Amino acid sequence: MSAATLSRRSFISASLIAGGGLLFDLNVPLARAADGTPTILTAFIRILPDNRVIIGAKNAEIGQGAKTMLPMLIAEELDVDWAQVTIEQTHADQSIFGGQVAGGxxxxxxxWVPTRRAGAAxxxxxxxxxxxxxGVPAERLKTASGKVSDPASGKSLTYAALAVAAAKLPAPDPEKLTLKDAADFRIIGQSIIGPDTPAIVAGKPLFGIDFKLPGMLYAVIENCPAFGGTLKSANIDEVKALPGVAHVLTIKGDGQPESLFDGVAILSKSWWSANKAREAxxxxxxxxxxxxxxxxxxAKQAAARRTGKADGDIIRKGDVDAAFAAAAKTVKADYSYPFLAHGTLEPQNCTALFKDGAIEIWAPTQYPENGRSLVAKALNLPPEKIRINxxxxxxxxxxxxxxxxMVRAAVIAAKLPGVPVKLLYSRQDDMRRDFYRxxxxxxFRAALDAKGKLTAFHDHFITFGKDGEPVRAAEMPEYEPPVEFVDNVVMEQSFxxxxxxxxxxxxxGSNALAFVTQAFLDEVAQAAxxxxxxxMLELLGADRExxxxxxxPPFVTARxxxxxxxxxxxxxxDQRARMPKGSGKGFAFYFSHMGYFAEVVEVAIVDSMPKVKTVWVAGDxxxxxINPLNAMHQAQGSVIEGLTQALAGQSITQVAGAVEQSNFDGHxxxxxxxxxDILVEFIRTDYPPTGLGEPALPPxxxxxxxxxxxATGRRxxxxxxTPDMLA
Structure with a gap:
């Protein structure tokens, strides 16, 4: 989120644009930071002379639907027809637009609230x-389809006709605006196709990999196969003499994977010739x-650590030793999961142009301000000298x-002022230069009393870390189920x-933790x-927050x-016992990213592998x-990706400090x-809407x-x- 502060209660300005249209610069408070200062969202609404409306989408689009959803919120409260709306992607600048991170x-x-306020304002x-x-009270006027009307007189005017007059008025206080009741929504709740979908289906250039500038050079970069290795020497002159090669540059890194490792960059007028030259x-x-x-x-280190003393506790409550000593039954099992790559179909890429002490960047980024900070540090530039598109x-x-x-493209471009540079990772680069799960x-250990109640839970979690802290994405929260519902718990970790x-x-985190905890709890349930x-219903107990x-937000057991x-x-x-031999149904529940999801999977064993027949998904x-079509796609896509991680054979392995896999044949x-078949239903509850890009995956x-x-009796x-697990 932006840390920009607001020094006035008037957050909105309006100005005329060419031809008599109206540009609204809408600055609406989002929330308050820890120090009490408001953070802001800025969105642009342009009302054109023909009454069409252009709405800026401020977040990156990665298929999660933000480019459609955010303008839907504005258009709903602005009270225009969706057919009047054209969506434009904004550039990245949190000082103007507020938070633009696409993640989590x-x-x-x-x-949900501030963007609707932008339209309402x-x-x-x-x-x-x-x-x-x-000369009438504003309260008696109505709006619809981009028009203001007076039911008493029958008069009406288009928004475009009111643009000049509206530009001269003082801005309303967004906190005093009345937003629409859900019963009056005409756009929110409708299934709307994304603005890019027709171009994607037609194969038109949209992505970073498609972007071109006149006179552009293509760059590839070679790094040490083992992460963190440093450059000693390279045959620079020999490669520079190859046909088509324009430049060969050595890159001195800072040893940080998110910015720079040592490397050698080769630039040419085509990516093919640059990548071909890399072979020499x-x-x-x-x-x-x-x-x-x-x-x-x-694996050997983990096995040795498993039975030893942990490095520290995540949470410890109650008397676990006493509970295990008094247990009528105990359950014990070891679980594990591998490193995973992201496997994006579009390899990482960035185009950069350094000119006159500033740099402009075109990048498929989910977190532009992080990129701005890294580029500013690498080039010793003030952030305002960096434009990110x-x-x-x-x-x-x-x-x-x-x-x-982004950083690597910027560093290369800064060495060639005035020359556009496009850095494009090969598929091998992308697989071997990732940031892995x-x-x-x-x-695990669990204790049950004579009535089958779970009385104690113990997890010794072994992962990767440094100086007593887990590496990025290896964290485990202290409220990981079933911790909150069991009196005696020890969750400890070793690095x-x-x-x-x-x-x-x-x-x-959830993509791995849901697997191990819910699969182990299935073992506990069987033992009970x-x-x-x-x-799970017994553990959740009475309705409470x-x-x-x-x-x-609090965890709501009723949801x-x-x-x-x-x-x-x-x-x-309840009818699962009637399934044919070699088939079975399994259940799991998980809460993540503020979404509550329970799922049932039906499998049949075919050639010693699970063939998933149907997945049922219930979510809150x-x-x-907001957009039912996209919601369905998000839930279905999450299920497919989760099954991919488990069944397609994905695993990143390492030898001598380097990743072995290099393409989709190995991952x-x-x-x-x-x-x-994936069947999805949503339960509506009286809570603010939450995101859907992730919570349907873990269960x-x-x-x-x-x-x-x-189906098999095997865990x-x-x-x-793999087939050997069930053969």
Whole structure:
């Protein structure tokens, strides 16, 4: 979010544009920062002389639908028809537009009220202009379809006709605006196709990989295969003499993966010739400090640490030892999951032009201000000398929250002032220069009393960290289920060292933690003589709100119980015993990114592998589904991605400090024939709407492995699933 402050109560200005149209510069408070200063959202609404409306979409579009959703909110409160609206992508600048991060499923909860206020504020100014012109009270006027009307007199004026007068009026206080009641929504709640969809289907250039400038040079960059290795020497002159090569540059890094590693950049008039020239590059690297890391080594270290003393506690409450000593039954199991790459279909890329002491950047970034800060540091430029333009993103999943490609393109461009430079990673670069979902190992224990009640829970979590802190995306919250619902708990962690850059993968943390916790709880439920939905409902207990200490909304047990009961009804859970041999249904529930989701997966075992037939999804993301078509796509896409992580064979492995996989043959994606039927239903509840890019993903993995157990009696305790596990 922007840290820009507001020094006045008037947050809106309006001005005329060429031809008599009206430009609204709408600055609406979003929230208050820790020090009490408001953060702001700025969106532009342009009303053209022909009464068309151009609305700026301020967040990057990665398929999550923000480019459609945000203008829908504005258009609804502005009271125009969607057919009047044209959407334009803004550039990136939080000092103007407020927060523009696309990640964490935060856009909807963050923008639900302030973005609607932006539309309502513009509408209020237009109504005031009409009231003044007709000499009537503003309260009696109505708006619809981009017009203001007076029911008493029958008069009406288009917004365009009121533009000049509205531009002269004082701005309303957004906090005093009355927003529409949901019953009056005409745009919110409708299924609307994204503005880019026709071009995408037609294969038209939209993405960063498509962007071109006159006189542009294409760049490739070679880095040490082992992360963190430094450059000793390279045959620069020999490569520079190759046909088509314009420049060969050495890059001195700072040792940080999100900014710069040492490297050699080759530039040419075509990407093909630049990448071809790389084959002749002979580089000597010093990787002595980073070549000792390997997947085999991590596994051995984790096994040795599992039974030893942990490095520290995540949470400790009650008397776990006493509960285990008094237990009627105990359950114990070890779970693990691998490093994963993001596997974006569009490789990382960035175009940059350095000129006159400033730089302009065109990038498919989810986190532009982070990129601005990194570029400013790398080039020793003030941030205001950096302009960042969004391009459509061909797959993000959290990978483009990291801006290494932006920094590297900027550093290369700064060495060639006036020359546009486009850095494009090859598929091999993209797979081997990622920020990986961290691997992890969990040693679980659970204690049950004579009535089958869960009385104690213990998890020794082994992951990667440094100086007593987990690496990025390896954190585990202290409220990870079932912690909040069990009296005696120890969650402890131990850390291994790694040179692997790590980062957030769609549903960060949750994509792995849901698998291990819900799959283990399925084992606990079986030991207690119950099924997992019954165990979860018992754990959730009475309807109540459980506060979370990280500024998140409280966990509402009634919402969790409702989606559990809903999905069981959808999937015919009570009839699962009638399924044919070799088939089974599994269940899981998870709460993440403010969304409550329960899922049931039906599998059949075919050639020693689970064939997922149907997935039922019940979700609660609040009171309003803003764009039902996109909501369905988000939930279905989350399920497909979760199944991909578990079933397609994805795993990133490391030898001598370097990643082995180099393409989708080694880190595959789920294909269309393997995609199941996915049935999604949402429960409406009286809570503000929340995001949907991530929370439907985590439950599908444990639901699938629990279904495998139902079909075969075998437990899947590590990912990905392979035929030897069920042969």
């Amino acid at each position: 499923s935060r856009t909807t909860p963050r923008e 513009a509408r209020a100014m237009l109504v005031s202009a009409a009231a003044a012109q007709w 590059l002979k580089v000597e690297w010093d990787d002595s400090a980073v070549s000792g890391f390997s997947t085999e080594g991590y 969004f391009t459509r993103i061909g797959g993000g999943f959290g990978r483009r929250l990291m801006n290494d490609y 961290p691997a992890g190992w969990h040693g 291994l060292s790694t040179n692997m850059p790590t980062g957030w993968l769609r549903a960060p 003589g119950k099924d997992l939905p019954t165990l 459980i506060p979370r200490g990280d500024r998140s 969790a119980k409702a989606v559990i009961e809903k999905v069981c009804a959808m999937a015919g859970w 993301i609040g009171s309003q589904i 595959p994606l789920l294909r269309i024939p393997d995609t199941p 599908v993995i444990p639901a699938m492995v629990n279904a495998v157990h139902a 899947i305790r590590s990912l990905p699933v």
